[in-house]
Amino acid sequence: MKVKDLITIKDLSISDIDEIFSLAAKLKREGKISKDEPLKGKTLGLIFQKPSLRTKVSFAAAMAQLGGTSIFLAPEEVKLGEREEIKDVARTLSRYLDGIVARTFKHEDIVELAEYSTVPVINGLSDFSHPCQALADLFTVKEKKDKVKGVKIAFVGDGNNVCNSLLMTSARVGADIAVATPKGYEPDKEVVKIAMDFAGVTGSKVVICTDPEKAVAGADVVYTDVWTSMGQENEKAKRLKAFKDFQINARLCSKANKDFIIMHCLPAHRGEEITDECMESSHSVVFDQAENRMHVEKAILLLLLK
Numbered sequence: 001m002k003v004k005d006l007i008t009i010k011d012l013s014i015s016d017i018d019e020i021f022s023l024a025a026k027l028k029r030e031g032k033i034s035k036d037e038p039l040k041g042k043t044l045g046l047i048f049q050k051p052s053l054r055t056k057v058s059f060a061a062a063m064a065q066l067g068g069t070s071i072f073l074a075p076e077e078v079k080l081g082e083r084e085e086i087k088d089v090a091r092t093l094s095r096y097l098d099g100i101v102a103r104t105f106k107h108e109d110i111v112e113l114a115e116y117s118t119v120p121v122i123n124g125l126s127d128f129s130h131p132c133q134a135l136a137d138l139f140t141v142k143e144k145k146d147k148v149k150g151v152k153i154a155f156v157g158d159g160n161n162v163c164n165s166l167l168m169t170s171a172r173v174g175a176d177i178a179v180a181t182p183k184g185y186e187p188d189k190e191v192v193k194i195a196m197d198f199a200g201v202t203g204s205k206v207v208i209c210t211d212p213e214k215a216v217a218g219a220d221v222v223y224t225d226v227w228t229s230m231g232q233e234n235e236k237a238k239r240l241k242a243f244k245d246f247q248i249n250a251r252l253c254s255k256a257n258k259d260f261i262i263m264h265c266l267p268a269h270r271g272e273e274i275t276d277e278c279m280e281s282s283h284s285v286v287f288d289q290a291e292n293r294m295h296v297e298k299a300i301l302l303l304l305l306k
């Protein structure tokens with residue numbers, strides 16, 4: 001991989017993504033522990049300003065399984081940008097660590113951290129993007145459908161961080177993607193433009209609309225994310241209203257292809273963006289998807305830290 005950091009999918013070439021996917025598949029086949037301990041002696045810092053289950057645990061487990069170690073830094077410990085400036089945190093941590101995973105509110109904070117760090121910085125979710133999630137998602141699609149090119153992904157819900165990254169990654173690898181959001185909750189305009197540019201190269205079809213049925217019609221993958229993201233809790237009532245027709249339920253899924261799969265980055269708010277029935281249905285691959293976070297992150301860590 002040619003990049004120093006993993007901040008957004010925009011920076012990755014098709015061959016970078018191919019490299020991540022083939023290494024992740026190999027690591028997954030080989031099983032949990034890498035006997036040759038390729039990251040022995042390496043330490044990963046995990047700076048989190050928001051809660052996390054999957055990102056925190058999958059990165060920590062990935063490091064342990066590759067022979068390295070990790071240090072979790074909770075929000076109140078670091079107080080990124082409050083107790084001291086981000087650029088000072090970046091330069092200090094670079095003297096101790098071999099890599100940093102950061103989960104922030106503001107995307108610019110991760111960009112600044114990367115700019116001043118001499119070690120790789122990996123975006124573990126910002127208000128703008130969630131690249132590790134999207135890479136694991138497309139890896140999962142490839143695993144389940146044996147291909148990504150021409151597979152139709154429907155994203156229904158909030159055009160937020162997860163949607164932004166899914167859009168860019170799908171278009172980058174040649175999967176078709178249709179996004180349906182309520183008016184005012186569309187994905188980032190710049191992201192749509194990048195996705196369209198990628199689609200011009202890979203032949204992917206990108207559709208942005210406000211009609212969930214149109215997006216899900218003939219879809220192989222039906223994907224959603226929470227309606228109220230971390231940090232938006234005070235908008236919950238307004239969002240419940242705005243998104244009420246954008247739920248993944250049996251009726252909407254009846255428009256998809258026969259062997260469609262249901263995906264969700266998790267955590268899920270059952271009864272809001274997805275019904276309990278859909279989460280538990282035989283179409284749901286959400287826990288395989290969650291597992292793949294770790295395999296894909298192992299590949300990313302090996303490519304960036306080794």
Ligand code: CP
Pocket residue numbers: 051052053054055056125133265266267
């Ligand atoms: N999908 C995801 O990133 O989960 P966490 O918020 O639990 O890390």
Ligand code: NVA
Pocket residue numbers: 125160161162225226228229230265266267
């Ligand atoms: N959009 C969600 C994703 C959580 C993984 C959030 O930002 O809270």
